[in-house]
Amino acid sequence: MEKTTPSIKSHLKAHMRDFGLLFALIAIMAFFQIATGGILLRPVNITNLLLQNSYIIIMALGMLIVIVAGHIDLSVGSVMGFIGALAAVMIVSAGLPVPLVILVCLIAGGIIGGAQGYFVAFWRIPPFIVTLAGMLVFRGLSLWLLEGQSIGPFPKEFQVLSTGFVPDVFPAAWGAALAELVGARKFNVLCFVLGLIAAISVVLMGLKKRSRDAEYGIVSEPMSLFWARNLIVAGALVFLMFKLATFRGVPNVLVTMAILIGIYAFITERTVIGRRVYALGGNEKAAKLSGIKTERLNFMAFVNMGVLAALAGLIFAARLNSATPKAGFALELDVIAAVFIGGASMSGGSGKIIGAVVGAFIMGVMNNGMSILGIGIDYQQVIKGLVLLAAVFFDVYNKQKQG
Amino acid sequence: MSTLLEMRNITKEFPGVKALDQVNLSVAEGEIHAICGENGAGKSTLMKVLSGVYPAGTYDGEIHYEGALAEFKSIRDSEDRGIIIIHQELALVPDLSIAENIFLGNETAHKGVINWHEANQRTEKLLAKVGLSEAPTTRIDSLGVGKQQLVEIAKALSKDVKLLILDEPTAALQENDSKKLLELMLELKSQGVTSIIISHKLNEVGYVSDTVTVIRDGMSVSTLDAKDGISEDTIVRDMVGRDMSDRYPAREHRAGEMLMEVEGWNVWHPEHADRQVIKDISFNVRAGEVVGIAGVMGSGRTELAMSIFGRSYGRKISGKVKLHGTAADVSRVDRAIEAGLAYVTEDRKSLGLILEESIQFNTTLAHLEGVSKAGVLNANAETEVAEHFRKALKTRTPSVFQQVGNLSGGNQQKVVLAKWLNTSPEVLILDEPTRGIDVGAKYEIYAIINELSEQGKGVVMISSEMPELLGMCDRIYVMNEGAFVGELAAKDASQERIMSLIVTE
Numbered sequence: 044m045e046k047t048t049p050s051i052k053s054h055l056k057a058h059m060r061d062f063g064l065l066f067a068l069i070a071i072m073a074f075f076q077i078a079t080g081g082i083l084l085r086p087v088n089i090t091n092l093l094l095q096n097s098y099i100i101i102m103a104l105g106m107l108i109v110i111v112a113g114h115i116d117l118s119v120g121s122v123m124g125f126i127g128a129l130a131a132v133m134i135v136s137a138g139l140p141v142p143l144v145i146l147v148c149l150i151a152g153g154i155i156g157g158a159q160g161y162f163v164a165f166w167r168i169p170p171f172i173v174t175l176a177g178m179l180v181f182r183g184l185s186l187w188l189l190e191g192q193s194i195g196p197f198p199k200e201f202q203v204l205s206t207g208f209v210p211d212v213f214p215a216a217w218g219a220a221l222a223e224l225v226g227a228r229k230f231n232v233l234c235f236v237l238g239l240i241a242a243i244s245v246v247l248m249g250l251k252k253r254s255r256d257a258e259y260g261i262v263s264e265p266m267s268l269f270w271a272r273n274l275i276v277a278g279a280l281v282f283l284m285f286k287l288a289t290f291r292g293v294p295n296v297l298v299t300m301a302i303l304i305g306i307y308a309f310i311t312e313r314t315v316i317g318r319r320v321y322a323l324g325g326n327e328k329a330a331k332l333s334g335i336k337t338e339r340l341n342f343m344a345f346v347n348m349g350v351l352a353a354l355a356g357l358i359f360a361a362r363l364n365s366a367t368p369k370a371g372f373a374l375e376l377d378v379i380a381a382v383f384i385g386g387a388s389m390s391g392g393s394g395k396i397i398g399a400v401v402g403a404f405i406m407g408v409m410n411n412g413m414s415i416l417g418i419g420i421d422y423q424q425v426i427k428g429l430v431l432l433a434a435v436f437f438d439v440y441n442k443q444k445q446g
Numbered sequence: 447m448s449t450l451l452e453m454r455n456i457t458k459e460f461p462g463v464k465a466l467d468q469v470n471l472s473v474a475e476g477e478i479h480a481i482c483g484e485n486g487a488g489k490s491t492l493m494k495v496l497s498g499v500y501p502a503g504t505y506d507g508e509i510h511y512e513g514a515l516a517e518f519k520s521i522r523d524s525e526d527r528g529i530i531i532i533h534q535e536l537a538l539v540p541d542l543s544i545a546e547n548i549f550l551g552n553e554t555a556h557k558g559v560i561n562w563h564e565a566n567q568r569t570e571k572l573l574a575k576v577g578l579s580e581a582p583t584t585r586i587d588s589l590g591v592g593k594q595q596l597v598e599i600a601k602a603l604s605k606d607v608k609l610l611i612l613d614e615p616t617a618a619l620q621e622n623d624s625k626k627l628l629e630l631m632l633e634l635k636s637q638g639v640t641s642i643i644i645s646h647k648l649n650e651v652g653y654v655s656d657t658v659t660v661i662r663d664g665m666s667v668s669t670l671d672a673k674d675g676i677s678e679d680t681i682v683r684d685m686v687g688r689d690m691s692d693r694y695p696a697r698e699h700r701a702g703e704m705l706m707e708v709e710g711w712n713v714w715h716p717e718h719a720d721r722q723v724i725k726d727i728s729f730n731v732r733a734g735e736v737v738g739i740a741g742v743m744g745s746g747r748t749e750l751a752m753s754i755f756g757r758s759y760g761r762k763i764s765g766k767v768k769l770h771g772t773a774a775d776v777s778r779v780d781r782a783i784e785a786g787l788a789y790v791t792e793d794r795k796s797l798g799l800i801l802e803e804s805i806q807f808n809t810t811l812a813h814l815e816g817v818s819k820a821g822v823l824n825a826n827a828e829t830e831v832a833e834h835f836r837k838a839l840k841t842r843t844p845s846v847f848q849q850v851g852n853l854s855g856g857n858q859q860k861v862v863l864a865k866w867l868n869t870s871p872e873v874l875i876l877d878e879p880t881r882g883i884d885v886g887a888k889y890e891i892y893a894i895i896n897e898l899s900e901q902g903k904g905v906v907m908i909s910s911e912m913p914e915l916l917g918m919c920d921r922i923y924v925m926n927e928g929a930f931v932g933e934l935a936a937k938d939a940s941q942e943r944i945m946s947l948i949v950t951e
Contacts (some may be wrong), residue, residue, distance in 0.1 A: 259829050261847055315814045315821045322811055325800035332758060332789065332797055333812040333865065334780035392802060 059441050060386050062327075064249030064401050065275070071405060075412030080300045082415050083408070086290035087264070087284060094205060094362055097296040098123065098405035100400055103385075104379045105351035105400040110382050111311075112218070112344045112392025113324040114170040116165060118177030118376050119352040121154050124371035125361050126356030128185040131194035134201060141201045149353050156182070156349020158398030164341035178375070186368050195365025205362035207295040209233065222289075241301075242277035246426050249273045273389065296358060301353075306394040322346065324391030364429035380427070384434040415436025448513075451609060454870065456507035464489045466505070467664045471608070473657075474721070478631060478641045482681055484912070488664040489644050493611055497531045498524040504853040512608075529606030532598045534617055534744075540587035545569040548585055548601045549703055572600040581712050592623030599630065603817060610634065611642045617744040628654050634653035646742045648678040648949040658884055660684040674839045678949060679850065684913060686941035688907075694917030695889065697896040701920060702733030705904040706769060706787075711765035713753040723749045723760055725929040731873055731904035734761040736895060738919035740944050745910045746928040748792055751875045755789035756782040775824070783812060788871035790862055792878035794855075801851035805843060807860050807914035808850050813869045815865045835864035840890060856887025863894060873904040880914060892918060912941045924948060939948070 054064055061229065074172050082088055102119050126148050133144045159177050163170045170259035203407050211218060213232035256263050264271070287293060299424045311317040321332040331337045360366045385402030387394025406427065412424045451473040458466040466488050473479045484488050494500050496509065498518030518798050520526040521531075538547045545565045554565045569582035574859060578596045586594060588743060595615060602610055612631075616624040631641055631654050645651050651658060655700040658670045660681060668686045670676050690891045713724035723746050731737050739747050752759035754767060756779030765774050771784055776782040782789075791797040799808055807830040810817050817827040832846035839860040843853060850861050859879065876895070895918060898905055909915050922939050924932040924947040932947040 170576045255825070259826075259833075260845065308711065313823050313825075315818045315823060318807075318814060318823060321803070322800055322807075325803055326796070329800055330811075332755075332779060332791060334756070334778075335811075336778075366698050392800070444514075 047150060051265050051268050057244065058264070060438065061398075062272075063406075063437065064384075064386060064398060065272070068401055068405050068408070069275070069411070071408050075408060075415070079412060079415045080254075082414055084286065085284045088287050088411070088415075090294060092407055092411050093294055093300075095204070095299050095411065096175045097300050098359045098362075099374065099377050099381060099407065100300055101303060101346075101351055101355045101358070102374075103304055103381045103397060103399040103403045105348035106378050106382050107385070107387060107394050107396055108307075108320060109170075109344050109348050110387045110389075111324045111391060111394045112320050112341060113151075114341070114344065115379065116170065116174045116177075116345065116348050117379075118155075118158070118159060118181060119348065119355075119378055120371040120374035120376075121178045122152065122352040122371075123356035123359060123374065124347060124366075124368070125181040125185040125354040126152055126295055127360035127366040127370045128188040128194070128368075130357055131197070132199075134189055134197060135194050135310040141198065144201075144206075145357060146185055148357055148406055149350055149402045151347050152349040152353020153318070154349070154350070156345040156347065156352070159349070160345025161340040162208065164338045165186075165344060170345075172306060173324075175387060185366075185370070189366060189368050191368055193365045193367040195363075197364055202361050203295055205294075205296050208291045208293060208295040209298060211292060225246075225289065227289035229289070231288040231290075234288040234292040237293060238288070240280045241284070242280045245277050246273050282289050288327070295384035299354075304396065304400055311396050316340075321392055324393075326392070376408055378403075380431045384431060386438065388438075399416070402434075448475050449473070449510075450512065451496075452510040453492070453496065453508065453516065454490065456505055458491055458495055458500060458505040464553055465664050466495070466563050468507075469661065469664070469666045471659055471666065472669070473640060473642060476635065476638055476640055477656040478643060478654050479682065480651040480658045481644045481661060482646070482651060482658060483661035484685055484910070487661045487685075489661055490613060491664075492661065493531055493613060493642070495700055496524070496613070497521055498528060503942055509557055520701060521757065524886040526606060527902045528612070530605055530607045530609070532595075532602060532603035532610040532615065535600055536591070536594050538594055538597060539688070541581045541585065543585055544573070544580060544589075544597055544600075544643055545582035547597060548572065548604050552605065555609075561628055567904055568604065569600070572603050573597075573705060576600045576624070577633075590623075592619050592626070595619065595623075595627060596630070601635075605668065605775065607639060609640045611644075612645070612733045613644045614744070614918035615643065616645065617742075624650065637886055642860070645841055646834075646949070647682055647808045651674055651681070652678065653715055662686075670726070678946070682942050682945045686945060693889070693913070694740055695893050697736075697899060697918075699920050700734045700899070702735075702902060702946060704730060705733050705735075706731045706767065707766075707768040708754060708770075709766040709768070711754065713752065713760035713765070714762040715751060716759065716761050723928050724753060725926075727765075727925075727930050729923055729933075734903045734917045735921065736898050736899050736905045736907055737920040738913050738915035739906065740911075740922055740948070741925035742948060743910060745925045745948075747876055747925055749928075751906070751908060754782075755779065755875065756786055758789075772897055781867050783871075785836075786870075787875070788812075788866035788869055788873070790877060790879060792881060794858055794862050798865075799850050799858060802849060805836070805841070805846045805848055805850055805853075805864075806859050809846070809864045809868060817870065827899060831868060832864075835867065839867075839894060845869065853889075854883075856883035856890070859883055859887070859891065860894075863891070867898075871903065873906065874898060875906040875908070877908045879907065880909070880911070888914075912944055915939075915944075 048301060072083065106116060106119065129151060130144055130148050133139045133147065141300045159173050162173045162428065211231045211233045217232050218230045222228060222231060253263055319330065319335050319340055322333070322335060323340050326338055356371065359370055375394065381403035382394065384398045384405055385394065385398030387399065409427060409430065449472055449778065450853055453469065453471040456466050458467045467570055469488070469492055471492065481489050498520045500659065501519045502517035516527065539550065548569050549565050554561050554568065573580060573582070576596045576599050578593060580593065586597065586928060589597065613872060619627065628650060634641065643655065654712050656672050658676055658681060660667045662685060670680065688741040696846050707730040709728045711727045712722065713725055714721050715721040727750060749759050753763050757763055757777055758779060767774050774785040776785055776787060795801065806828055810828050814823070817824055817831055829846060836843065836846055841857050841860045853861065880891055895905055907915065907919060916939055920936050921932045922936065922944065923930050923935065924944055926948050934943060
């Protein structure tokens with residue numbers, strides 16, 4: 044087979060969506076970095092950004108799968124609030140041990156997702172309706188659980204879920220020496236080392252895929268573009284982790300998030316069950332006639348969503364250090380927007396985990412940047428709405444031009 | 447009698463296909479004119495030209511209607527002139543009432559406000575005309591297919607119909623409903639309505655029609671006058687009379703041990719609980735055998751195949767499926783695949799493929815176990831499998847990473863075949879395996895079928911193209927209205943014999 048490497052321009056054109064997303068994130072970050080006079084990328088603000096968006100990203104992972112399967116889940120904000128309330132009642136009011144409560148809450152999330160998935164998968168009730176009902180039910184139930192009050196504070200061991208940091212495993216002397224070298228007050232060596240490892244593995248995995256593609260004669264992207272893309276991503280990782288290292292190091296939440304992103308990227312791209320979800324969303328009838336148990340898969344997508352919403356609820360409650368009746372209100376919209384900005388299709392069958400994560404960061408950076416700039420909540424909503432519309436329009440426009 | 451409609455030298459071409467070639471049709475005022483022909487002969491295309499679905503200018507030839515040249519730009523145009531077509535798939539809105547449906551798009555309204563009283567009154571009169579005793583407010587979905595057909599006719603009458611066209615009106619009807627419909631046609635005729643009926647059922651054609659035009663391969667072959675007495679044999683001969691040359695690769699006929707036996711298979715319609723779609727069917731396939739199922743569209747062939755393949759169609763399914771003489775569990779698609787069955791659908795776009803995914807994705811989809819370990823996919827193994835079938839089936843594509851939606855019909859069909867061959871089935875059910883693909887690709891598909899037979903697999907081939915069945919099969923079952931009406935060995939079979947088995951009932 045003839046192997047031609049296309050020109051940079053034509054490759055960029057063909058992969059407009061992927062590059063567009065990356066460039067959009069970079070452009071938005073650059074804009075706010077300048078507009079906020081450098082506040083955006085201060086170590087403390089980066090840490091805040093991660094903490095603020097962790098629960099959205101975690102839910103976006105589950106939402107991506109639900110959307111790829113061809114559904115939608117409007118209930119996640121309410122479920123998240125409800126689980127936070129449940130945790131508060133069990134820990135603060137009833138004094139139950141934290142690990143037990145976490146386990147019970149995750150199981151409860153799975154059951155909630157399963158209950159909704161049951162109606163969607165086995166009774167074929169449109170998920171919009173089922174989860175709209177769920178949204179009302181669980182909003183009501185959290186109000187009832189909390190009796191309209193906030194419950195808190197949580198014990199330290201629960202708070203670390205969100206606000207804790209991974210301790211440095213390297214000798215303190217190393218950190219002190221490096222801190223002096225870079226002119227910071229302190230330096231978390233572990234954080235920086237993890238950043239380096241992440242950056243190197245991104246490049247190595249890219250190279251491995253590239254050599255495999257070449258073996259099977261797949262037209263790869265131009266070499267220069269490959270390195271440009273990977274060096275930007277790797278450089279950004281090192282830069283961010285360096286910044287974090289000069290503050291308090293790696294937040295626990297970042298570890299949870301990174302592991303989950305890795306697991307879900309692996310599931311969606313490399314496993315049989317992930318493949319089947321894409322087939323199901325792409326053409327349910329054809330999938331079913333290929334021996335895929337579509338009902339069970341639909342059901343599982345909602346169970347999974349429920350568990351992740353529960354985890355997000357725990358992290359949110361830990362971060363606020365209390366459970367409030369308002370927790371998670373309208374958050375489902377941010378989660379769904381993140382997935383669509385990330386390139387998933389409303390009709391199902393397409394979308395990537397990494398896209399959803401970048402989509403969530405785009406929303407997160409905009410929220411954070413606009414708040415720093417003191418832009419009112421009124422304009423913030425308008426701008427976020429327009430960005431969502433623009434992203435999806437860009438998608439549709441590209442498709443029409445190609446097709 | 448004067449001539450109401452004359453279609454002269456109608457030629458209609460689609461990219462690569464001449465669907466109609468110099469067709470002539472002349473319909474006299476006040477008669478019932480039947481159009482007969484095989485599936486794909488061009489009957490429906492001709493009616494679409496007439497009704498303006500294909501507007502004037504997109505075809506060659508002239509239509510003369512009521513003595514003047516007519517150039518219909520849309521269905522609306524032809525309807526305004528009193529030409530009403532009732533399609534095989536009914537176009538009623540199930541959630542609306544009879545009256546709402548009859549006056550849909552033609553409401554009895556004054557300045558946008560509907561006068562329901564008038565609508566219901568007029569509906570009652572129309573229903574009386576077609577002999578349907580239902581209230582005008584009855585919802586369509588509470589009526590059976592036969593009654594819905596009558597509503598369609600009432601709707602046509604509401605528009606002052608002059609020429610009523612019925613496309614396979616009795617295909618989905620029970621016998622007494624069919625009878626009623628035919629009587630109604632005769633009744634309308636006595637009131638001066640001219641009708642065209644398209645039908646496979648020659649006994650019905652003989653019963654109602656004054657004139658019969660036979661169309662074959664897009665050409666009008668003959669026009670027969672009922673006054674001379676039409677023999678069904680004449681119609682059948684005209685319908686199928688084409689030579690069968692070497693369009694089929696040669697194959698040694700061989701039948702080995704018994705592979706699959708289906709016994710006493712019964713299936714009911716998934717929505718209409720009282721309609722039995724498959725009636726007590728039994729058949730078998732031996733190793734290396736290619737078995738055909740002949741029958742017109744709507745005879746239940748696809749329903750039979752899909753109900754066997756993991757109960758993908760129908761309700762209240764009963765009967766036995768045996769493989770190698772022992773009962774096989776085919777109650778779910780994954781179990782049917784496990785048991786060694788494969789079903790290649792007739793509708794590859796909506797049931798066979800995931801169009802926006804790659805050839806590789808589609809090829810491995812029904813047997814992901816083969817390219818994975820502990821649930822983790824091996825991308826290299828996937829590519830190898832897809833490459834293997836690309837070469838073996840000669841799929842023309844730049845690479846296996848190409849989206850299947852971009853392939854031609856013939857190549858898409860090969861991807862569907864690849865998907866099922868990858869499950870290593872023992873019995874393949876091929877449903878219209880060559881529908882909508884060009885002649886060259888057809889030959890390649892036939893060659894693949896022969897190869898499967900050589901490997902000792904059993905093949906069940908469903909096709910509307912009789913020459914294809916005669917050219918490929920060892921044995922042919924003839925199916926009509928949900929039941930098998932005959933079984934012929936290849937050497938005894940002919941298109942005439944198959945057709946007469948279908949039409950005599």
